[in-house]
Amino acid sequence: MSKCYTINDNISFHPENATLSSSLSGARIKINVPTAQLLEAFVNRVGLIISQSDLYSIAWGDNGVNVTPNTLYQNISLLRKALQDIGLSGDTITTVRGKGFIFTVAKVAECEVDIDPEDEVNDVISENIAPQHQDEKLIAQSKYKTHNIVLLIASMLILFGVVIYFIHKSIPKRIIDYPKSFTFLSKIDGCSIFTSTELTNVESREKANVFLSTQPLDCKKYPYIYLSFTSRHPSISIISCEHEVNYSKKNNCKTEIFINHGGFNEIKH
Template sequence: MHNHYIINGVVEFHPATSTLRDLNDPDHVVVLNSPAGRCLLLLIERTGTIVTQHEFLDIVWAQRGMLVSSNTFYQNISILRKGLKKIGLPDDPVVTIPRIGLTLASGTHIKKLTTDQQVEVSHENAHFIDEHSLTQELKTLQPPEDVPEEDVPEPATETPAEGSPESPATEPKPVRRCTRRQWLTGSASALVVLMLLGAAVLALRSNDESHFFSHYHFLKTTQGCHIFLSDGIISPESRANALERSKQIADGCKSYPWLYVTHLPLLPRTSVIRCDKPMSEPNTCISDYFFEDK
């Protein structure tokens, strides 16, 4: 028995073969690599919740005996996104929650089915999506502002094992001795590089802190609303009030599911900014104000 899933009524996903099939054009098939397929399956199984990067690395790779870097995770999420776009989904259903993880976009409809036969893939018509197909696109890909680096992965490289046919023959290199002058010059250059790196890190940190919404923290997802609270909302009473205001506009989460709640301590009111996408992406937002009793 093989489980497969229908995404938004237009795409058929078979985890066993990591294939995406266009239901309107059955001959149009996209084949993901195995890790990208397992990432999609994990997102489907956790629909309505956020999956952290640590959970992806553990469930998709570590539990199968593979230890990989964060770059491998970022790259496979990009492979997944490219495959979903290639098969015909108009909007990217994979949503990045900054500094937290990934989730399926609210409104994504998943239907689970079970079949006796595993889908067969014709290599003649299938389009294969893997790390090699991304190499050329990565040369022109530019990261948008405030988007985590998983949206712009680096191509993976493989190092041939020593003694394999692909491993080039090497000859012993002569030993070079450094003079005291060369050593001092190299040390000075390394010190300059470290100073420049430190300045760059400070600049990036300063830019991040200057971003207004970087001070909001994720509270929970409820009724399709992803609720973020400002740093000033810390007391249990303030949190309960923020949740109450979010419930009053729950119907609006269908179009504007990202909620940023701010309590203005000097004024008796609460601000709720609703957006169709997170603040890390170009979006459209509307604001609601609730006046509180003193």
Template sequence: MKRVFVINHSVRFDPLSRMLVVLDRPEVMVQLHTPASECLRLLVSHNGETLTHQFLSEEVWEKKGSYVTANSLYQNIAAIRRGLKAVGLDETMLKTIPKTGFQIYASIEEEDLPPVIKESSAPLSAPENKAEPLTPRRVIQPMLSHSKMPIKILYLAIFVIFISGSFLLYQQITLNRYHFDSYTHIGLINKCDVYSYYSGKEKSTDIFNALIKSSSLTCPMGGKAWLTFNANYRMSSIVMCDQNIDKDGVNCKSYIYSGDVNEKL
């Protein structure tokens, strides 16, 4: 049997196929990315409950060995809202609880469908789909077939990755400062008050010390640092400030790391 959810008596959500389908107009559908679908499954399974940032991050990413920033979680929540809107639901049913997490409050019915029903095959091959432009789907371009990539293209790719990482950190600091409230306090390390997105204090301490040593960073007097790292992509970042990040007049600098220093993650 396959477990599906009916939202507000009008849209069926199938976590297995990651599809949102309008019941009386099955040609109108949206397919979510896997993390967004997992977040939505947890939210509808806990209808009316507030799920914290930490809970969602652990269930969707950390239990699978990935560690992502709060900004990644918010991007997936935004994708869910776009999907709900595309199939005619009120996107405001998915509420943000400030400094805590997220909540769905709606009419949710669970159904068990027999395995012989293959509802996902027809929508995926449908020749026309008016809702498709609104589908939160990432298009992956084909890789270059040449075995030797031109050196200019390689440099350009590295530059784009660096700029993208810097922009995401800028968004975190300027637009979503309260995201850092979910970080775990690790303690005083090298005269710096350190907080980590990952709750494991021992690993966070080792990673922070390794990054500080590799770049010869010095924490300002009374300074604080927020550590984020992703083992899968061998990327880390430190946001270092002269006081609490939510204070007016705070001065912060962000540092992005990739490569060998992350081998131990």
């Protein structure tokens, strides 16, 4: 003998094999196990509000803590559809906001019948969908989307890095091994004059200007002049460049060296 329930005199519900049948139309519906357990809870508490937490425990037992609200609502939706398809009109399952669900039908009676284990459901109207599998699919899809987003961000970062690299390569670079001790001295006939920091006093700088004014500077072709002088050796070097040396990647320069010039301190005005 197997327990069954008669709903409104013409609908039979068999929890053991999770089927609904109609004595009027002869239709039979197979529902999934959690949905059948939810219906059994409803038919035993007609007209009473059943909380969501109770429904989790009833339909999924100890595993109810791992079930998402989406799974519960999917099962409730499947149950509503099955009841409508089997012949129960109206909204038999009502959502009570913040409290749970209530099953409203005119009559439910408990019965017992003999069930043939080989009895087949010949007219399946609703699909036997396990919403928990849908949850797993949604989780997998979410992970797939997250994975794609991560790949997209990584690709954009790599592309950004490549663009920055080529922009950086295209900008004139400071020559690393070039002395950075040169400072701006003056302008002479369109030439920008830079000197080493050893020319620290005003007198030496003025004498350097006098010295350069006596040189045939080609300021149109070589507008950047770098003057180097050291007291340790009586020589002066002049580097004339087409572009500013520190920032030009490609440059055209010429170098002139004056030996035994006597030192800037000996240059006469």
